Amino acid sequence: MTENLRVRLADTDIPLGPLDGRYRGYVADLVDHLSEAALNRNRVHVEVEWFIHLADGQVVPGLEKLTDAQRDGLRAIVTDFDEASVTELAETEAVTVHDVKAVEYFIANRLEGLGLGHLGSLVHFACTSEDINNLSYALGVRDAISDVWVPAAKKMVDAIANVANSAVETPMLSRTHGQPATPTTLGKEMAVFVHRLNRQLRRISTQQFMGKINGATGTYAAHVAAVPHANWPVIAQDFVEGLGLTFNPLTTQIENHDWMSELYDDIARFNQILHGFCVDVWSYISIGYFAQIPVEGATGSSTMPHKVNPIRFENAEANLELSNALLTSLGSTLIESRWQRDLTDSTSQRNIGVAFGHSILALNNVTRGMAQLDVAEPALAADLDTNWEVLGEAIQTVMRAEAIAGTEGMENPYERLKDLTRGNRVDAQRMREFVGELGLSEAAAQRLKDLTPQTYTGLAAELAREQLDK
Missing domain, CATH: 1.20.200.10 (Fumarase/aspartase (Central domain))
Structure with a gap:
């Protein structure tokens, strides 16, 4: 019963899709380029320019160059393309059952007023759709x-x-x-x-x-x-x-x-x-x-x-x-x-x-x-302050550099940091104690004791600025 009484929305102009409904305001600029109407306007543009190209080039025997007024009049068919043009094309297409043929007739119907009625056959010359x-x-x-x-x-x-x-x-x-x-x-x-x-x-x-x-x-x-x-x-x-x-x-x-x-x-x-x-x-x-x-x-x-x-x-x-x-x-x-x-x-x-x-x-x-x-x-x-164990990478890498430089006691750096940090929460005090026990050179030890999760960011800021400045 309700089905029979309800308003038939299909008989209204309500859009089927959200891009032409709810979100129309955000995407409306695309209508001027990628809608069916824009496609038809572009078709008119291409057909008109091909007509002008052939005529001005006198490609076909018997052609004469267009006057400025004729050229402007042809291009006005494109610049004046509006809702009435869309409607006219739709009515023509209903007869031709062919969208590009409708465009051809649309242009040909306007040639007489430009003194070009005798050149109707030049529209769509040698073209396939x-x-x-x-x-x-x-x-x-x-x-x-x-x-x-x-x-x-x-x-x-x-x-x-x-x-x-x-x-x-x-x-x-x-x-x-x-x-x-x-x-x-x-x-x-x-x-x-x-x-x-x-x-x-x-x-x-x-x-x-x-x-x-x-x-x-x-x-x-x-x-x-x-x-x-x-x-x-x-x-x-x-x-x-x-x-x-x-x-x-x-x-x-x-x-x-x-x-x-x-x-x-x-x-x-x-x-x-x-x-x-x-x-x-x-x-x-x-x-x-x-x-x-x-x-x-x-x-x-x-x-x-x-x-x-x-x-x-x-x-x-x-x-x-x-x-x-x-x-x-x-x-x-x-x-x-x-x-x-x-x-x-x-x-x-x-x-x-x-x-x-x-x-x-x-x-x-x-x-x-x-x-x-x-x-x-x-x-x-706060997140950084509860994750001091992330400094394990820095410490074991410094230990590797110290070992290459000849510092004693730098064996198994990765394994020692793994024992300290894997599955364990390590706070600032314990991390600094560990660094102090390693026997690093004074400069390396101080560098690591000064390091915090907040300062262990390497060249992050510099790398970002370099790209953002571009």
Whole structure:
């Protein structure tokens, strides 16, 4: 009975997915590059520029160069592309049952008003749909990376670097295999991730965005049949590079998508490094190394009022996993195509924006999360003060150096420290007594007696500063 009375939500404009619903505000900038509407606008852009390229190059006999007004009018079809254009294209596609053919008609219908009605056959000249699609996707992905993803990634890395700089000298007990280990500084551990993430950003910044426009099976067959005297490979290369893309000179019907696979692998690797960072920060919060700054009016738990949950890092983890699931799928499937062409890439590529969207959402969460952290220096200091046994490494290594220098009584340094520290809690007094009993040179003995877990951080601060300054 309830089923029959309820409002049918499917008849509303309510979105199916969270990226177009709950999280729309965080990922909206991607719509301008990776939505279906953006794809169609890019298709119009490519078709228009190919028309201009052929006309101004007078490639086909009988063509004359366009006037400035005609050229501007053609490009205005792209710059004026709006919701009404989207609707018109959808209505045309409902008849053609072909998205790229709808774009061809969309442009041809506007030529008469530009005094170009007689050149309707020049629209989509010698092109297969994939000639237009591969270039359109390349433009969309390129601009999404440069205008949206990279700025968000850099902002997030800067947020991590800010915490790293503020805690560059704050000593912290390391935990290798989850056990107390040689101390470091909190800032150095944050700087490790800054260094790793920036390295991936540098790789992504050098990515080639490739394109082709060589016909139904990559042979320029129709081009040569229509205009045999033209140097079509050069014409195509000039056109692709004129769009700001890298020319792929040898393909099947499709541009092979290898560059996409490379890019998505790099972004997925960035995401996975960031996932590891989120796990580490979550764990540091859990043991009290970070205190979370409460957000005014926010609820941590619906039943436990004392809680401030690390939701930013948990949310980021989940979205990084979703992003990588899609990026990994795209990276592995897009580089395969049955013989000269199949359409598996058509549906796959429509999810590029979703993959980027979940990554952007994660970047935003980490950026916000870092701003809500406060370094709990008393907790860090207390942890160090209860783990004096971590100095065992320093003592046995000094003993080895003393033995090489000829000091007597330095036999079995590792074993002697193992007997002292393994499974035992050793306080400052006992550690200093042990050092005093070893018979070290005066300088070495004093160096070790002055050493504490808080000062046993080696070059951590210097190493971190070197990378953070870059």
